[in-house]
Amino acid sequence: MLRESDRAPGLLLGDGVELLVDAEIGGNVVIHDGTVLGPGVAIQDCAVLGKPVALGPRSTASREAPPPLEIGEGATICAGAVVVAGARIRAGAVIGDQAHVRERAEIGEHTVVGRGSQIDNDVRVGSRVRIQTGCYITAYSQVEDDVFIAPGVTTTNDDTMSRHGKDEPLRGPTLRRACRVGGGAVLTPGVEVGEEAFVAAGAVVTRDVPPRAVVMGVPAREVREVEDVDLLERWS
Amino acid sequence: MLRESDRAPGLLLGDGVELLVDAEIGGNVVIHDGTVLGPGVAIQDCAVLGKPVALGPRSTASREAPPPLEIGEGATICAGAVVVAGARIRAGAVIGDQAHVRERAEIGEHTVVGRGSQIDNDVRVGSRVRIQTGCYITAYSQVEDDVFIAPGVTTTNDDTMSRHGKDEPLRGPTLRRACRVGGGAVLTPGVEVGEEAFVAAGAVVTRDVPPRAVVMGVPAREVREVEDVDLLERWS
Amino acid sequence: MLRESDRAPGLLLGDGVELLVDAEIGGNVVIHDGTVLGPGVAIQDCAVLGKPVALGPRSTASREAPPPLEIGEGATICAGAVVVAGARIRAGAVIGDQAHVRERAEIGEHTVVGRGSQIDNDVRVGSRVRIQTGCYITAYSQVEDDVFIAPGVTTTNDDTMSRHGKDEPLRGPTLRRACRVGGGAVLTPGVEVGEEAFVAAGAVVTRDVPPRAVVMGVPAREVREVEDVDLLERWS
Numbered sequence: 001m002l003r004e005s006d007r008a009p010g011l012l013l014g015d016g017v018e019l020l021v022d023a024e025i026g027g028n029v030v031i032h033d034g035t036v037l038g039p040g041v042a043i044q045d046c047a048v049l050g051k052p053v054a055l056g057p058r059s060t061a062s063r064e065a066p067p068p069l070e071i072g073e074g075a076t077i078c079a080g081a082v083v084v085a086g087a088r089i090r091a092g093a094v095i096g097d098q099a100h101v102r103e104r105a106e107i108g109e110h111t112v113v114g115r116g117s118q119i120d121n122d123v124r125v126g127s128r129v130r131i132q133t134g135c136y137i138t139a140y141s142q143v144e145d146d147v148f149i150a151p152g153v154t155t156t157n158d159d160t161m162s163r164h165g166k167d168e169p170l171r172g173p174t175l176r177r178a179c180r181v182g183g184g185a186v187l188t189p190g191v192e193v194g195e196e197a198f199v200a201a202g203a204v205v206t207r208d209v210p211p212r213a214v215v216m217g218v219p220a221r222e223v224r225e226v227e228d229v230d231l232l233e234r235w236s
Numbered sequence: 237m238l239r240e241s242d243r244a245p246g247l248l249l250g251d252g253v254e255l256l257v258d259a260e261i262g263g264n265v266v267i268h269d270g271t272v273l274g275p276g277v278a279i280q281d282c283a284v285l286g287k288p289v290a291l292g293p294r295s296t297a298s299r300e301a302p303p304p305l306e307i308g309e310g311a312t313i314c315a316g317a318v319v320v321a322g323a324r325i326r327a328g329a330v331i332g333d334q335a336h337v338r339e340r341a342e343i344g345e346h347t348v349v350g351r352g353s354q355i356d357n358d359v360r361v362g363s364r365v366r367i368q369t370g371c372y373i374t375a376y377s378q379v380e381d382d383v384f385i386a387p388g389v390t391t392t393n394d395d396t397m398s399r400h401g402k403d404e405p406l407r408g409p410t411l412r413r414a415c416r417v418g419g420g421a422v423l424t425p426g427v428e429v430g431e432e433a434f435v436a437a438g439a440v441v442t443r444d445v446p447p448r449a450v451v452m453g454v455p456a457r458e459v460r461e462v463e464d465v466d467l468l469e470r471w472s
Numbered sequence: 473m474l475r476e477s478d479r480a481p482g483l484l485l486g487d488g489v490e491l492l493v494d495a496e497i498g499g500n501v502v503i504h505d506g507t508v509l510g511p512g513v514a515i516q517d518c519a520v521l522g523k524p525v526a527l528g529p530r531s532t533a534s535r536e537a538p539p540p541l542e543i544g545e546g547a548t549i550c551a552g553a554v555v556v557a558g559a560r561i562r563a564g565a566v567i568g569d570q571a572h573v574r575e576r577a578e579i580g581e582h583t584v585v586g587r588g589s590q591i592d593n594d595v596r597v598g599s600r601v602r603i604q605t606g607c608y609i610t611a612y613s614q615v616e617d618d619v620f621i622a623p624g625v626t627t628t629n630d631d632t633m634s635r636h637g638k639d640e641p642l643r644g645p646t647l648r649r650a651c652r653v654g655g656g657a658v659l660t661p662g663v664e665v666g667e668e669a670f671v672a673a674g675a676v677v678t679r680d681v682p683p684r685a686v687v688m689g690v691p692a693r694e695v696r697e698v699e700d701v702d703l704l705e706r707w708s
Contacts, residue, residue, distance in 0.1 A: 002245045002263045009474045009484045010500070012245045012263040012281075027474045027484040027502040028246070028518070030263040030281045045484075045502045045520045046264070046552075048281045048315045051333075079520045079554045080282075080570075082315045082333050097523075097554050097572055098316075100333055100351055115572055115590055118351055118369050130634065133590055133608050134626070136369050136387045148633045151608045152626035152658070154370070154388035156419035156437055161384045162366065163416075163471045180635075183628035184658035184676070186388070186420035186438040201628055202658040202676030202690055204420070204438030218438055218454050218690050235635045238481045238499045248481045248499040248517075264482070266499040266517045282500070284517045284551045287569075316518075318551045318569050334552075336569055336587055354587055354605055372605050372623045390606070390624035392655035392673055397620045398602065399652075399707045422624070422656035422674040440656070440674030454674055454690050 002030065014050065032085065034068035041071050044079040044097075051084045053103045060170065061121045061139065066103045078115070087119075090127070108145065123172065128236075132183075141172030146232055149175070150183040150201065157189045176211065178232040198226050238266065250286065268321065270304035277307050280315040280333075287320045289339045296406060297357045297375065302339045314351070323355075326363070344381065359408065364472075368419075377408030382468055385411070386419040386437065395425045412447065414468040434462050474502065486522065504557065506540035513543050516551040516569075523556045525575045532642065533593045533611065538575045550587070559591075562599070580617065595644065600708075604655075613644030618704055621647070622655040622673065629661045648683065650704040670698050 002012040008025035014033035019025065024042040031043070032050035043049065050069040053061075066086020071077065075089045078097040086103035089095060093107045096115040101107060105119045108127035113119060117135040126145035131137065135149050138157040143149075157170040171190035175181065179193045182201035193199060194211030203220040212226045228234075238248040244261035250269035255261065260278040267279070268286035279285065286305040289297075302322020307313065311325045314333040322339035325331060329343045332351040337343060341355045344363035349355060353371040362381035367373065371385050374393040379385075393406040407426030411417065415429045418437035429435060430447030439456040448462045464470075474484040480497035486505035491497065496514040503515070504522035515521065522541040525533075538558020543549065547561045550569040558575035561567060565579045568587040573579060577591045580599035585591055589607040598617035603609065607621050610629040615621075629642040643662035647653065651665045654673035665671060666683030675692040684698045700706075 004245055009476055010246060010264065010482060010502075027520075028264050028282075028482065028500050030246075042526070044526070045523065046282055046316075046500075046518055048263075051281065051315055054278070054280070054312060054314065054330075076526060078526065079523055080316060080334075080518075080552060094526075098334060098552075098570060116352065116588065120369070133592070134370070134606070138387065150628055150630075150633055151610065152388075152624075154420040154437075156386055158386075160466065161386055161416040161418065161434070163466050163468070180633040182633065183660075184420075184626040184656075188419075188437050198633070201626075201660050201678075206437075230632065230635050232635070240481055246482065246500065264500050264518075266482075282518055282552075284499075287517065287551055290514070290516070290548060290550065290566075316552060316570075334570060352588065356605070370606070374623065388624075390656040390673075392622055394622075396702065397622055397652040397654065397670070399702050399704070420656075424655075424673050442673075 001033065017050075026079065032069075034085070036068050036070045038071060038073035038075065038091065040074040042076040043071075044077065044081075046080045047077045048082045049077060051082055053084060053086065060166070061103070072109070084121075096133075102139075114151070120172075126177075138170075138172045140170050142174045144175060144177040144179075144195075146178040146236065147175045148178075148180040150181060150185070152184045153181050153187070154185075155187045159189045173205075179209075196226055196231055198230075237269065253286075262315065268305075270321070272304050272306045274307055274309035274311065274327065276310040278312040279307075280313065280317075282316045283313045284318045285313060287318055289321060296402070297339070308345070320357075332369075338375075350387070356408075362413075374406075374408045376406050378410045380411060380413040380415075380431075382414040382472065383411045384414075384416040386417060386421070388420040389417050389423070390421075391423045393425045409441075415445075432462055432467055434466075473505065489522075498551065504541075506557070508540050508542045510543055510545035510547065510563065512546040514548040515543075516549065516553075518552045519549045520554045521549060523554055525557060532638070533575070544581070556593075568605075574611075586623070592644075598649075610642075610644045612642050614646045616647060616649040616651075616667075618650040618708065619647045620650075620652040622653060622657070624656040625653050625659070626657075627659045631661045645677075651681075668698055668703055670702075 005011045005013040010028035026045035035050035072091035080098040090109040092110040094112045100118040102121040105123045111129040114132040120139040125143040131149045133151040135153045138155040157172040173187045174192040176195040179197040181199045186204045193209045197209045198214045200216035204218040206219040213222045241247045241249040246264035262281035271286035308327035316334040319337045324342045326345040328346040330348045336354040338357040341359045347365040350368040356375040361379040367385045369387040371389040374391040393408040409423045410428040412431040415433045417435045429445045433445045434450045436452035440454040442455040449458045477483040477485040482500035498517035507522035544563035548566045552570040555573045562581040564582040566584045572590040574593040577595045583601040586604040592611040597615040603621045605623040607625045610627040629644040645659045646664040648667040651669040653671045665681045669681045670686045672688035676690040678691040685694045
């Protein structure tokens, strides 16, 4: 149940939400029942935190009541972002302006979710991942540490587009450690992009990408290997 | 003219808006003059309903004052969504978080418009349609019943990109009953995707797709037919 | 520092913001410290203006305090849009619903930024440009006068996807006067699209496009020239 709070202008607070003294809260923020905020968080204007899960009648996502939303120490939720109840945002992560994170998604430490991007339900994103603007990371995806996802990447998890039995699992892609996925790329259900692999801008990835492979085109084909000087260890 | 209302925290209500006793209203919602809400609607945090039409000086959309926005029985408008005056949202439909529906668009019964997607002006979307995350359905498109549109689909309606006479009509695509359009696909102006057809992820559709055809690639080419076991009747 | 203002319902105003008598202000708007608004501006519901810059720890954007946000005469900021401090929106420009403009971006006179699109930091957009729905214009892009960018266009500025020295500049694309970029196209870093050139829907542009060239495909190849009757002078 939301109530007006004097803590910040236009702030609406649900039951059991405790705001530490060092929390930075923008204007017209909404924080729902039970949301747990760590020390040093920043919540910007018009963000909505801990929104109760509301599924369409035919959504395949779990209907169990999720645990509360947890925002880790020093994390930032930017203006107009919506973070659903049951997500876990780890320490130092940034959820960009107008971005969206769903129930049971986990966003690792110091990971950045770019402006307008969506992390769907049951996605696990590692640490120091950079997801840029306008990406869609579909339900049940796995994104390991230090992955880089360029703007406008689309991922998918259902080859049948909804013509399957209820018990058939959706298969999000797996993005292995330190791989890079280029702007506007499309990943088909269940593909694995290997460690340190590089998917070129505009590629449509329909098969697994080996570690360190550089792939491009529609459908994406391997054209060479990532060179030693371009491995993450040199740049991080 | 918007005024603060005691009905929900931070709610702003325009003239002539009547909220039934069973309406569920989130925080910081804005509902403009004349919006008509059916029984059992849910309007989530920071949604904006019935926004007056504001066109750019060179927009080709109609400048007549639209009728009020109508939200049908049991429909849900999710957090941060914007629904413009003159749209009609039918019973049981769901307009996702941060989505957008423009004037004179019609969203059919039990249809779901995914998070962040936009339904442009003068689009007709049938019943039980599922439009997933981050899609753009361009003005004057026709989307028939039971269509499935995967994440990140882009549609277009003007081959000339604005180099045409004012009387030349824009031509949105026509998506026939129960067709499926894959993630990140692009549809060029005026194409028709036939009943039960299947457009693969990442395809660029430049010609009509026959009923039941499976097409893929850039430009999209037919590779086979949808099999009997994958027709909608088996799964709905 | 934001404070509630009686000027419009739910309005929060920062220090030193002066609202002229003819400003049209929607509901639940947030305007941060120092924002400068010209005569005849319209700021719609839930817009956030002059948001202080907040960068991720590894962002390459400048960390200097930007100048205030300036909104020119007669410009419109639509519902749910976020415009960051240090942007300059020129006279008569329209920033669409749920769109986003970052620090040091400049949006020219009578230019329209479509619903949900993002103009990143340090982008210069000329006059009478039309950027449609869901586009991403990456940092350091140059967009000259009268350019048309169709829905869902993605641009990129870093071939290495973050594996480069701190002093290596990012290279956004350059879109020359009156060129047109089709729906869902992807532009790789640093490409130049020539005057009056035409990029077809779904193209992936990996090399410079000569003036007046029509290019299509993945990667984009020249297929013909734009005809005389399709040059801008005939239609503007």
